[in-house]
Amino acid sequence: MSGQRVLVAVASRHGGTAGVAGSVADGLREGLGSGAVVEVRPVTEVDDVTGYDAVVVGSAVYHGHWLEAARDMVLxxxxxxxxxxxxxxxxxxVGARGRPPQELLEADEVLVQTRAREHRVFAGRLDRAGLGAAERAVAGLLFLPEGDRRDPADARAWGRAIAASLTAGQPGR
Structure with missing residues (x-):
């Protein structure tokens, strides 16, 4: 049993990235066991991480950039x-197999600011019905494919891998 406290902080404009965060949190809970506390919170509600043993931060990506709210929370x-x-x-x-290619994302700054152990890229979802007029226009101009390409099992597996890293070397694990 683990007494770990883990925060999964997420910036999600239309809910797709929040769904990925939920799957990562499910994997963390599976891997850490019943004594762990895993909280999923919007980045806009995170001003302090000192009560957590570990943190996962995720953001939706638009035009290769994390959402401003996520970058602000990291700062x-x-x-x-x-x-x-x-x-x-x-x-x-967007991108190959429905996700942005790693090299097209501007995550280097966030990696430095957080000293993150790993940056993972997950496929997302595009539902034009939930977009505003400007977002629909951009999606059309970029020929972005509509649909849900998220893989909850992949996100849960990554959460379990994080849990394994956190529990490595703990007695009784």
Whole structure:
């Protein structure tokens, strides 16, 4: 049994990335066991990470960039993030197999600011019906494919891998 406290902080404009965060959190819970506390919170509600043993930060990606709210949270908490293990993830609907290619994302700055152990890229979802007029226009101009390309099992597996990293070396695990 683990008494770990883990925060999964997420920036999601239309809910798709929040779904990925939920799957990562499910994997963390599976891997850490019943004594763990895994919280999923919007980045806009995170001003302090000192009550957590580890943090996962995720953001939707638009035009290769994390959402501003996620970047702001990382800046607010950067020094405290350095004192604990951090993982980051990006989610977006474009690119090969429905996800943005790693090299097209501007995650280097976030990696430095958080000292993250890993950056994972997950496929996203695009539902034009939920977009505003400007977003629909951009999606059309970029020929972005509509649909849900998220893989909850992949996100859960990554959560379990993070849990394994957190519990490595703990007695009784």
């Amino acid at each position: 607010r908490c950067a020094i405290d993030l350095w004192d604990r293990p951090v993982w980051i993830f990006s989610s977006g609907p």
